[in-house]
Amino acid sequence: MAPQHQTGSYLIRGASILGGPAEDLLIRNGVIAARGTDPATEDGATVIDAHGLVALPGMVDIHTHLREPGREDAETVETGTRAAALGGYTAVHAMANSNPVADTAGVVEQVFSLGRTAGWADVRPVGAVTVGLAGEQLAELGAMADSRARVRVFSDDGICVSDPVLMRRALEYVKAFDGVVAQHAQEPRLTAGAQMNEGAVSAVLGLAGWPAVAEESIIARDVLLAQHVGSRLHVCHVSTAGSVEIIRWAKSRGINVTAEVTPHHLWLTDELVRSYDPVYKVNPPLRTDEDVQALRAALADGTIDVIGTDHAPHPSEHKECEWAQAAMGMTGLETALSVVQHTMIETGLMGWADFARVTSTAPAAIGRVEDQGRPLEAGEPANVILVDAAARWSVDPSKMATMGRNSPFAGRELPGKVMATFLHGHPTVLDGALNTPYRWDAADTAGRP
Amino acid sequence: MRHLLSTGDLSRADAIRILDTAEEMSAVGDREVKKLPALRGRTVVNLFFEDSTRTRISFEAAAKRLSADVINFAAKGSSVSKGESLKDTAQTLAAMGADAVVIRHWASGAPHRLAATDWIDAGVINAGDGTHEHPTQALLDAFTMRRHWSKLAGIPSTGADLTGMSVAIAGDVLHSRVARSNVWLLRTLGAQVTLVAPPTLLPIGVEHWPCTVSYDLDQTLAGGVDAMMMLRVQGERMNASFFPTTREYSRRWGFDDNRLRALDTLGLKDTIIMHPGPMNRGLEISSAAADSPRSTVLAQVRNGVSVRMAALYLLLSGDTRESVPTHSKESH
Numbered sequence: 066m067a068p069q070h071q072t073g074s075y076l077i078r079g080a081s082i083l084g085g086p087a088e089d090l091l092i093r094n095g096v097i098a099a100r101g102t103d104p105a106t107e108d109g110a111t112v113i114d115a116h117g118l119v120a121l122p123g124m125v126d127i128h129t130h131l132r133e134p135g136r137e138d139a140e141t142v143e144t145g146t147r148a149a150a151l152g153g154y155t156a157v158h159a160m161a162n163s164n165p166v167a168d169t170a171g172v173v174e175q176v177f178s179l180g181r182t183a184g185w186a187d188v189r190p191v192g193a194v195t196v197g198l199a200g201e202q203l204a205e206l207g208a209m210a211d212s213r214a215r216v217r218v219f220s221d222d223g224i225c226v227s228d229p230v231l232m233r234r235a236l237e238y239v240k241a242f243d244g245v246v247a248q249h250a251q252e253p254r255l256t257a258g259a260q261m262n263e264g265a266v267s268a269v270l271g272l273a274g275w276p277a278v279a280e281e282s283i284i285a286r287d288v289l290l291a292q293h294v295g296s297r298l299h300v301c302h303v304s305t306a307g308s309v310e311i312i313r314w315a316k317s318r319g320i321n322v323t324a325e326v327t328p329h330h331l332w333l334t335d336e337l338v339r340s341y342d343p344v345y346k347v348n349p350p351l352r353t354d355e356d357v358q359a360l361r362a363a364l365a366d367g368t369i370d371v372i373g374t375d376h377a378p379h380p381s382e383h384k385e386c387e388w389a390q391a392a393m394g395m396t397g398l399e400t401a402l403s404v405v406q407h408t409m410i411e412t413g414l415m416g417w418a419d420f421a422r423v424t425s426t427a428p429a430a431i432g433r434v435e436d437q438g439r440p441l442e443a444g445e446p447a448n449v450i451l452v453d454a455a456a457r458w459s460v461d462p463s464k465m466a467t468m469g470r471n472s473p474f475a476g477r478e479l480p481g482k483v484m485a486t487f488l489h490g491h492p493t494v495l496d497g498a499l500n501t502p503y504r505w506d507a508a509d510t511a512g513r514p
Numbered sequence: 515m516r517h518l519l520s521t522g523d524l525s526r527a528d529a530i531r532i533l534d535t536a537e538e539m540s541a542v543g544d545r546e547v548k549k550l551p552a553l554r555g556r557t558v559v560n561l562f563f564e565d566s567t568r569t570r571i572s573f574e575a576a577a578k579r580l581s582a583d584v585i586n587f588a589a590k591g592s593s594v595s596k597g598e599s600l601k602d603t604a605q606t607l608a609a610m611g612a613d614a615v616v617i618r619h620w621a622s623g624a625p626h627r628l629a630a631t632d633w634i635d636a637g638v639i640n641a642g643d644g645t646h647e648h649p650t651q652a653l654l655d656a657f658t659m660r661r662h663w664s665k666l667a668g669i670p671s672t673g674a675d676l677t678g679m680s681v682a683i684a685g686d687v688l689h690s691r692v693a694r695s696n697v698w699l700l701r702t703l704g705a706q707v708t709l710v711a712p713p714t715l716l717p718i719g720v721e722h723w724p725c726t727v728s729y730d731l732d733q734t735l736a737g738g739v740d741a742m743m744m745l746r747v748q749g750e751r752m753n754a755s756f757f758p759t760t761r762e763y764s765r766r767w768g769f770d771d772n773r774l775r776a777l778d779t780l781g782l783k784d785t786i787i788m789h790p791g792p793m794n795r796g797l798e799i800s801s802a803a804a805d806s807p808r809s810t811v812l813a814q815v816r817n818g819v820s821v822r823m824a825a826l827y828l829l830l831s832g833d834t835r836e837s838v839p840t841h842s843k844e845s846h
Contacts, residue, residue, distance in 0.1 A: 268718060269694070269719070270646060272644075274717070274718055341623030341624075342627075385599070386627075387600055387624045387627060388621060388622065388624075388627075389644070
């Protein structure tokens, strides 16, 4: 529930709420106190002129790699959540593949606390499904669920829970605390040594192929398992047209499955790999234009529920090397809004209300994040962003808040800029730049039940 | 020519210029003094991340015949296990003043990285990268084929292409950089290419390549083949279930004695048998085939030096339009 803090009063004037007509939003002490066309007045409120800006609920990333603990040379909770705030995110789910792995209550509480200390976004740790991501025995899922981090999303992301029995048990077990298993769908035997999408381009480049069927076969198995045991399944970073078909079929059968797509899979294709530039190396790999079009259509029609950035920062030495040596992953937090605007909104496939659904409402619901992804209405928590949709900017990774310089969009001109981000009523971003972090009060930092 | 990374980058005119230059270079090898001053004072680095004595000494002989200084840099194993990155190695070579880098690497695309980054400014020749390409091998194969094809036609090879020639390439196409470079180059030069392999050793996507594909070597031979190129098969492929046994592979896709005899039966008296080496005698090629008068294996090795001289010359001489100076008048 929205914490009641003295975060000050802000009167946002003339914002286009979800792309609708201009209205005012009065934010006071962490909540939206009023919304309307009748100019609200509030003595002492800071007035923000938002004419020409779109007001949206703060974005919620279901899939972020913050790298801390263990790889602080790649990213920290502090730098990653600064990037999140600048990108319009008020909550991120921190994936479990840190070092140590987030497979115990202790580690998820550490990540949670680091997020609280940073104060740039709500950090929701994801718990590992299996101990050490080793795929052999279940981690203490219940302990992580009951911890201060209140973990609801469990994933071995980066590695597939390929053992069907283990996957079945995980799906069943998390029902006890309304959890969800977020599967990284990648059949390991079919992708041993795989370097890029298997198809016309890999044939020419001589890079070991990563067949679409390696993703699709796991998704097919998992939706049937989820149906059998009546559990909730989330499919990470769907990347193929075939996966979309399977998920569409599963949803039509009433199977409780949700799916995510990354911004980069909505735009980029394996043609870029012809450069052998590892900035385009990612897991799952960039696919074909046919896949890109299918993913866009699926996001528009609701087959795919959410955008997940799969923000994966890497130190430059892990990308300045041979393709086969390079790490997989791309940064995404600071470009997600723009890329989705470019691929979905400017193509006419979606409006801003749909955008709010796939970047905020739906991911908050999957992650069971109660005070995020809420409507922009009076009485709701004030997690709000203001976007200048008419802005155009050129992507320069060296100017980003993330420590990762591995943006595949470097040099491209993108539409849309986040001008302000309100986290629990406090502006973490103002005038398109970082402001100050939100400060949890002492009692809150000490712990909520 | 700034770099030589892929035969796919070569136009017909580019390819013929390299082959014609190689013809001129080959004349140097027939002289008593097998040396030209063309690249005197230039430094060529052979940067080998993968063992390949044959290719390295071929490039070394080529560079030395052009009077270049040659540095051999054997970076065995992976750069990561060695502790030095490709970037650092490249910058080291740049600091030493390398004019050209001949790179052999186990990773597909490594030469492209050297050429595309600002790590080093030198010209880059791809001497075989992973399962991607081996352009000088394809050029020496084409050179060998062109001499054969021109001789049959009774025309000089200089200036000629391979129009009308039918070439079959059999073996592990999936993992073969030789096959890839040959398919692009032979097509550019006008030959018809047929790839023959078990379906497991053909890449997904091969249907987009400018060639035909067959699973049946005997049928391909019966259709008439002017050059039959056998690819090396790695024994370890067997353990990954690409084919059941080496014996079964050899029976179905090896150029054995029966198929050697079949060339005569089929009336293919001028068909040559090629192999990039090193050969697995008794697996993809029988000894009788490898040693038959049809075999061009040693001619390929010989021609390799001429082709690599041409590549180095065109890369480093600055002017790519004129023919080789100093020797053409005296050597013919």
